[in-house]
Amino acid sequence: MAIDREKFPPLYRTVAANDAGLESHSYVPDGLDVLTSHPLNDAPGANPEQFIGLALSTCLNATLEAIEERRDLPHSSQVHTIVEMARDTRGFQFYLTAEVKIPGVDHETALAMVDLAERRCPVAKLIGDNDNVVVKLVTEFSAATPVEG
Amino acid sequence: MAIDREKFPPLYRTVAANDAGLESHSYVPDGLDVLTSHPLNDAPGANPEQFIGLALSTCLNATLEAIEERRDLPHSSQVHTIVEMARDTRGFQFYLTAEVKIPGVDHETALAMVDLAERRCPVAKLIGDNDNVVVKLVTEFSAATPVEG
Numbered sequence: 001m002a003i004d005r006e007k008f009p010p011l012y013r014t015v016a017a018n019d020a021g022l023e024s025h026s027y028v029p030d031g032l033d034v035l036t037s038h039p040l041n042d043a044p045g046a047n048p049e050q051f052i053g054l055a056l057s058t059c060l061n062a063t064l065e066a067i068e069e070r071r072d073l074p075h076s077s078q079v080h081t082i083v084e085m086a087r088d089t090r091g092f093q094f095y096l097t098a099e100v101k102i103p104g105v106d107h108e109t110a111l112a113m114v115d116l117a118e119r120r121c122p123v124a125k126l127i128g129d130n131d132n133v134v135v136k137l138v139t140e141f142s143a144a145t146p147v148e149g
Numbered sequence: 150m151a152i153d154r155e156k157f158p159p160l161y162r163t164v165a166a167n168d169a170g171l172e173s174h175s176y177v178p179d180g181l182d183v184l185t186s187h188p189l190n191d192a193p194g195a196n197p198e199q200f201i202g203l204a205l206s207t208c209l210n211a212t213l214e215a216i217e218e219r220r221d222l223p224h225s226s227q228v229h230t231i232v233e234m235a236r237d238t239r240g241f242q243f244y245l246t247a248e249v250k251i252p253g254v255d256h257e258t259a260l261a262m263v264d265l266a267e268r269r270c271p272v273a274k275l276i277g278d279n280d281n282v283v284v285k286l287v288t289e290f291s292a293a294t295p296v297e298g
Contacts, residue, residue: 054181126243
């Protein structure tokens with residue numbers, strides 16, 4: 001199962017950094033620079049939960065867009081990933097639910113597209129086998145209200 | 150191994166969305182809103198590679214910061230995650246190398262801290278078992294130059 005990396009050299013390389021911890025900022029040299037803060041305080045700032053949710057939503061929807069293009073379908077897919085953080089017996093866990101809406105096609109076609117996207121999207125390849133990660137087709141997105149403190 | 154989620158209700162919930170595909174923007178409702186673009190074009194914008202790198206760097210360094218605090222050490226850890234994208238027999242793969250620098254402690258202590266952080270950080274728990282993901286202690290960060298097109 002190991003991939004022959006010599007045969008497939010990198011097409012793209014980037015760096016994402018955090019130097020000062022959670023109450024600081026995370027950045028890509030010469031690129032995105034984002035204020036960060038702990039998810040449970042009121043300070044403005046993004047957090048790891050949001051970054052991994054953005055990774056999955058963007059990657060899955062980019063993959064769906066490519067599938068739509070290949071099938072000559074107009075782009076109608078949307079992906080909203082709900083990320084929950086909870087305690088565990090040791091430390092914390094993140095739980096991801098990627099809700100996919102494809103209003104432009106019938107249910108059967110949409111299901112097949114989600115299944116294919118999950119197998120193609122590189123972020124889903126990294127985390128999709130995890131029990132904490134669910135990708136599902138929906139007709140309406142969940143409300144996903146904040147947890148009351 | 151399944152986690153009893155009833156016993157550990159969510160402490161935090163957020164949503165991360167992409168509606169219009171890779172050449173658009175990804176956002177957290179009432180939060181971060183980031184221009185996105187394909188990693189291989191010159192348009193400004195972040196991409197899934199950067200989002201997942203930011204997730205791992207921020208989460209690992211937040212975990213290291215907590216470990217430093219618990220040991221009454223000053224914060225000195227930094228995490229730079231190199232993300233590479235390459236073709237595969239089917240589609241694409243992402244490869245992550247999280248380089249961790251902890252200049253404030255001796256090598257042995259730093260190694261033990263990285264090992265603990267890898268087991269505690271929720272993002273590492275999600276992706277760390279994957280063969281494409283490496284977390285390692287370094288004394289200097291790699292140059293990680295862009296791939297020449």
